[in-house]
Amino acid sequence: MEPQLSWYLALSAILFTIGVTGVIIKRNVIAMFMCIELMLNAVNLTFVAFASFFQDVTGQLFVFIVMTVAAAEAAVGLGIIIAIFRNRESLDVDEASILKL
Amino acid sequence: MENNLLSLIIFAPLAGAAINWFIGRRVRDERFIGVVACGSVAISAVVAFYLAFMSGGALRSTTPVLDHIWTWLQVGDFRADFALAMDRLSGTYALFITFVGFLIHVFAVGYMHGEAGFYRFFAFLNLFMFSMLTLVLADNFVLMFVGWEGVGLCSYLLIGYYFDKKEAGDAAKKAFITNRIGDWGFVLGIMLTFFVTGSVSFFANPAAGEAAHTALSFFRNQPVETFTAGAIFAGGATSIAVLLFIGAAGKSAQIPLYVWLPDAMAGPTPVSALIHAATMVTAGVYMIVRCSEIFVHAPTAMFIVAIIGAATALFAATIGLAQNDIKKVLAYSTISQLGYMFLACGVGAFIPAIFHVITHAFFKALLFLGSGSVIHGMHHEQDMRRMGGLKKYMPITFATMVTGWLAISGVPIFAGFFSKDEILWKTWSAPAFSLPSTGFSKFLWAIAALTAFLTAVYMTRMMVMTFWGKERFRETHESKHQEPDHHHGPVEPHESPWLMTVPLVVLAVLSTVGGFIGIPYAFVGKDVNVIEHTLEPVVAKVGESAVAPVETHASETPASRAEAEHDAAAAGEAAHATHSSEELNAERMLAGLSVLIALLGIGAGWYMFQKRPLLQMPRLLENKYYVDEVYDAALIRPIEAGSREGLWKIFDVGVIDGLLHSIGEAVTEMGRLARYLQAGFVRGYAAIILFGALILIGIFAYLGFPGV
Numbered sequence: 001m002e003p004q005l006s007w008y009l010a011l012s013a014i015l016f017t018i019g020v021t022g023v024i025i026k027r028n029v030i031a032m033f034m035c036i037e038l039m040l041n042a043v044n045l046t047f048v049a050f051a052s053f054f055q056d057v058t059g060q061l062f063v064f065i066v067m068t069v070a071a072a073e074a075a076v077g078l079g080i081i082i083a084i085f086r087n088r089e090s091l092d093v094d095e096a097s098i099l100k101l
Numbered sequence: 102m103e104n105n106l107l108s109l110i111i112f113a114p115l116a117g118a119a120i121n122w123f124i125g126r127r128v129r130d131e132r133f134i135g136v137v138a139c140g141s142v143a144i145s146a147v148v149a150f151y152l153a154f155m156s157g158g159a160l161r162s163t164t165p166v167l168d169h170i171w172t173w174l175q176v177g178d179f180r181a182d183f184a185l186a187m188d189r190l191s192g193t194y195a196l197f198i199t200f201v202g203f204l205i206h207v208f209a210v211g212y213m214h215g216e217a218g219f220y221r222f223f224a225f226l227n228l229f230m231f232s233m234l235t236l237v238l239a240d241n242f243v244l245m246f247v248g249w250e251g252v253g254l255c256s257y258l259l260i261g262y263y264f265d266k267k268e269a270g271d272a273a274k275k276a277f278i279t280n281r282i283g284d285w286g287f288v289l290g291i292m293l294t295f296f297v298t299g300s301v302s303f304f305a306n307p308a309a310g311e312a313a314h315t316a317l318s319f320f321r322n323q324p325v326e327t328f329t330a331g332a333i334f335a336g337g338a339t340s341i342a343v344l345l346f347i348g349a350a351g352k353s354a355q356i357p358l359y360v361w362l363p364d365a366m367a368g369p370t371p372v373s374a375l376i377h378a379a380t381m382v383t384a385g386v387y388m389i390v391r392c393s394e395i396f397v398h399a400p401t402a403m404f405i406v407a408i409i410g411a412a413t414a415l416f417a418a419t420i421g422l423a424q425n426d427i428k429k430v431l432a433y434s435t436i437s438q439l440g441y442m443f444l445a446c447g448v449g450a451f452i453p454a455i456f457h458v459i460t461h462a463f464f465k466a467l468l469f470l471g472s473g474s475v476i477h478g479m480h481h482e483q484d485m486r487r488m489g490g491l492k493k494y495m496p497i498t499f500a501t502m503v504t505g506w507l508a509i510s511g512v513p514i515f516a517g518f519f520s521k522d523e524i525l526w527k528t529w530s531a532p533a534f535s536l537p538s539t540g541f542s543k544f545l546w547a548i549a550a551l552t553a554f555l556t557a558v559y560m561t562r563m564m565v566m567t568f569w570g571k572e573r574f575r576e577t578h579e580s581k582h583q584e585p586d587h588h589h590g591p592v593e594p595h596e597s598p599w600l601m602t603v604p605l606v607v608l609a610v611l612s613t614v615g616g617f618i619g620i621p622y623a624f625v626g627k628d629v630n631v632i633e634h635t636l637e638p639v640v641a642k643v644g645e646s647a648v649a650p651v652e653t654h655a656s657e658t659p660a661s662r663a664e665a666e667h668d669a670a671a672a673g674e675a676a677h678a679t680h681s682s683e684e685l686n687a688e689r690m691l692a693g694l695s696v697l698i699a700l701l702g703i704g705a706g707w708y709m710f711q712k713r714p715l716l717q718m719p720r721l722l723e724n725k726y727y728v729d730e731v732y733d734a735a736l737i738r739p740i741e742a743g744s745r746e747g748l749w750k751i752f753d754v755g756v757i758d759g760l761l762h763s764i765g766e767a768v769t770e771m772g773r774l775a776r777y778l779q780a781g782f783v784r785g786y787a788a789i790i791l792f793g794a795l796i797l798i799g800i801f802a803y804l805g806f807p808g809v
Contacts, residue, residue, distance in 0.1 A: 020787075020791055023784070023787045024784055024787050024788055024791065025784075026784075027784070029783075032783070032784075032787075093782075093783040093784060094782060094783075094784070096781075096783070097780065097781035097782050097783075098781055
């Protein structure tokens, strides 16, 4: 059976929901960060699925942009995480709630 | 006829003002500043005389000299150009303004010697000349209003020249604010003119692309409005004329807006001579004569003008009788003479009004400058009770002021006699056009004649107190004076330098011979009334509203212009031919009567004040009928109280501040609520984002994507 568009969309939705749930329930900042990446990649999957379905290269271009932004975001985010860890010796986001270091 | 030299008349003084303001203040050399100031006005004067008297000049042909500088405002049908026009009326004005202005500038160089603000004074004085000439030479209402406001500004700046004196600052503000009331009427008048006629121009200038019909020519074919009070509110010519007259009453110090002029004497004396006697205060007369075409269609408005003029003339003359400050006497005299001019306008004698403006400019400038010379010689003493016997100390000032005195009193051959007599005669013989009945003109004449008598009396009093009698300036005046600025000891009066006496002499000559431009037909049996012939083509006549347009167009040929001139001359002759012998006899009799009145007035003044110069005058007059006090109690205090108690304490504090404060408090309160969102829990934020996203998705799912 040929893979249908809806399969990809369903997979993407599942991945996205896992990501959202992870961001909300996880306290470890690294885990939250990975969940965010998961959401981004779920969206990427949707993009390429549609690009293939519509025979349109635009969706693939968007994926590249998302990946670039995600890389930049990862660099900044990891930097912030390291700074927080150095200060607090902890990666629990609920403890970092005073809006300053 | 287009001639670009015309703009030089107004821009030369502007350049002078700029040079003195930017360079003169650094150079601080009185000679440099004086030469720039007088030189720029001299250029104006020379150009004005050239444009007036060259072949085809403004006073020699019936076509105005035009100068379209730029198109200033053009919105839909509304068009106001920065354009100048010199016709016979504005040319006449420009001539005496530049000439008398030049003399006063020269005088001021001597008078203001040693003042710290020398450059500032002359920069303002030149700026005033620019504004005044713009007012006069403007070819439309809007530009005229620019000049109108400009002279008001310069008047304010120069009255307040001694700004470290509270009195001068207050007087400046009073002048400015009182003029605002008049300007309100003027602005509304301009708007209504545009609304009614669709134009604000005085002259058609097709070469510059203006519409062929103007605000004034529009009225030529209109019927004369009825002589009823209702016409004032009908929105036609009468409404326009009344509104314009409110403006004129403010600028020319007529009842009830005259109160600023006596206080304006706080400025330096040359300012009083130039602005508050010779030029600016006659701008109202100019405006009315310029709009005579509107006024001759509005008998009700002319009636108001005549009544106000006559009332002001008498009222101010009685106050002038009892003033002790030499400049205050002249100030009330000026108001009174302005009243004369308005009376003349009101009875349709526009040309005698202008004639009186000119002679008044000569003799009143002379009297003011003479008083300035006296004040200068007396080391800034203005109270006539501390003068007396000055004629042997200041012979030139004395001799010149005598001519001014005789001129204003109306003694024959002096300039004031001819113009004043002309007004008296025209008032006597006024048609019932703008008056309830011909008998009413006799009543107005009686008021004017009584004013003439009082004028002679108070001027004689002033001369006697100043120049004759006992020398009172050496006495000490402990009892009368507590003011700290009068603590100087007895003074030794001295004659003023030549810079001041030469203008006095020139003006004295003009005050003597200046009236010869308007000798009436009745006196010599020949047609020698130059001023009347000059102005006849540009001034509308009462009861002749349907006359053929004399204002001609640029397209006309020299032949047709010559024909027009010939027609005008013929019309003039025809007018004189209509003089019946009874009328001529009546005019001669009245002239004799006015000479008698003048001599009686001088005699009465001499008799009353020669022996007792310090004669106590009625308190009511000395205190100016308590008009300032009445205004203070009836207008200023209620306005102040209303502003303080109502506008400030209720409206400003309650509404304005209250509104602002409640906006601020609302923002604070919202911020306090929004603060709960910023708990600092990252996962909370994530939940909020998720929640928002779900809502958005829900909305889209429910409504569908727009456009899909």
